[in-house]
Amino acid sequence: MQRIATTPGLFPLPDDAKETLSDLKGHQKHDLVSGDESPEIESVYDDVREDLVAVQRDAALDRVVEGQARWDDMLAHPLTVHENVETGGIVRYYDNNNFYRDPIVHGDLTFSGDLAADLEAAAEYTDDLQAVVPGPYSLADLATDDHYGDDEAFLAAIAEFLAGEVEAFPAVESVFVLEPSLVTNPPGDGEDARASEAIDTVASATDADVVAHTYWGALEEKVHAHLLDADVDAVGYDFVSNHEDNVYNIAEYGTKDSVALGVVDGQNTLVESPETITERVDWFRDAVPDPVEFDAAYVTANTGLFYLPVNRFEEKLRALAAATDDRADGETEEVTA
Template sequence: MVHTTVVGNYPRIGDTPDEQSLRRAIARFDKGEISAEDLQEAERDVVKAVLREQNDAGVELVTDGQISWYDSQSHIARRLASVEIDGLARYFDTNTYYRQPVVRGAVAWKEPILVDEWKFAQTNSKAAVKAVLTGPLTLGSLALDKHYRGKKALTLDLANALGEEVSALVRAGAAHIQVDEPILTRHPEDLPVAVEGLERIRARKGAAALTLFTYFGEVSNIFEQLVDTPADVIGLDLVQG
């Protein structure tokens, strides 16, 4: 049986005036006209609209659209110990940018990062909500490392931290966890490190289903190895890949 899902994020801001409510709220927040609580309410209104669209379309496994994420790197990294957020860097070969994490010391999990967002989404969805995390190899590869001076050590500490987050999500009730590793389309030679990181995350997932997703290119040269990774589901990009 084939089930339907979405990869993860939705556009935060659309083309119509109604779809630009979040842009207006962000502008007002930047001017000091509304509070952080008001901005969160505006974000959550968009999350509810995103969930409603997926529910109405019959999607069986939905996401919150990652509406509250400024980008795929800083949203998680900024809540980890020893990580600061710096200026903008280009995200792969897209026309979007991310706030680059800077690692100043040993990375560690401090507190739940996505749990409240997942709980809100699940409360407002008829279908199961999938929690989506940027993978440790991608986080480590796109960060500015001022401490480890080695990708593997940083990736594995990030994997330990993400494992703690996955454990918190599972305790909250999440039954589906997705880990995104788009960096594998650019550096397939790093797959062994990605696998070692994924094994550490898998050890904390309990009975939840674990999905590994790649995108922004093809992974045909490592497809057989991907199938053997410790993930229950593999997601592939069939547009750019």
């Protein structure tokens, strides 16, 4: 089992960039929500992107993400910058005590190209690029539909929109499709199958390896079973929040040929040592009954890392890389920080 060090993205902004952007956005006259940023703001984001890629390369991660520095509204970002989406009042996504804007879809979700443009810029600095996109079920869950008319049509439209965005991506090694809502607000009968079909629509838009990454708990058994019907290369599991139920799902229902293991806490400032990360991956491998074999394990944080102090964020990246360091099952070389 190859071990691939990576992250789900959503990185913290450096303090100096945060202050500069706050000042610039406070003085910008036109509507930032449209994604039409001034050259000064674009320049700051360009510098941050280059720095975030450099931090990952210096840490020697196997997959490098763009960093999502522009995603003020986290997973809702692709909608909050769309011309046919109105950003409503402040709401709280999930239960993390942070507040964002409510994207209200009032027109067709036409092609945007926003995500692809950021990835094109990041591709100038690395050949090991990994894309990060919100999952269609989670994006539909976080948004308000004022156009398509019912939940089924809205989910299908979100999936087609994301597929169009993914199809425009430059060459990437892998794509992480982030689906926390499958855990926190699980779909019911019928909707669980449609959620899987929506993820399949997004995954089919790229030839890269696709990981449907879930977190903040474990999937309900039926939701997990339907997710395995999607044509993804790996499913991601949050072993920080709930390792026992995630192992149960895998042992009872199986999973894909590869797996993503959320073994580093993306929201806790305690930095896991490389040895601890390695032990958690080894524990998982031992907990899954034989003769299950995996082609690869993406060793990653369970969630995005936005809420960490920058120094702790960088330490976690280095620990992830040191814990894998081109290791595969059966290799026993010493791992040091």
